[in-house]
Amino acid sequence: MAELLASKELQQYENIHTRVYVSSEEPSKLVAGEIAELIRSRQEENRNAVLGLAIGPSIREVYKELVRMHEEENLSFSNVVTFNLQEYFPMDPEQIQSYSRSMKEAFFNHIDIDKKNIHIPDGTLARDDVFEYCQKYEKMI
Secondary structure, three states: OHHHHHHHHHHHHHOOOOOOOOOOHHHHHHHHHHHHHHHHHHHHOOOOEEEEEOOOHHHHHHHHHHHHHHHHHOOOOOOEEEEEOOOOOOOOOOOOOOHHHHHHHHOHHHOOOOHHHEEOOOOOOOHHHHHHHHHHHHHHO
């Protein structure tokens, strides 16, 4: 009986709406559209849009579409505050492997975001400072 109950409970949580796409282009445009909608709605409210960001092959397509929207549709990022999720440690932000560098190349260098609103974990800290830095970063979020 417990196995049956556990199985039924599990089934309730497995029914997550899922779509499968042939390529990353269509879902990237959908995600970028949702982000743009959030940014614009916050602009109308005279508020910041806060985004948690990552870098990787699939999300680069989203950034590409957001850059296109900035250039062709006048999407402004002037009210956007970002927090990146990760950085290698130890890592100089200009090293080729750095998430900081990758974000600049893929996104930040192409939009009108205020540089003080970009937050990426610091990979240059002394090891003894990491815990306190992470606590402060979490509070900023």
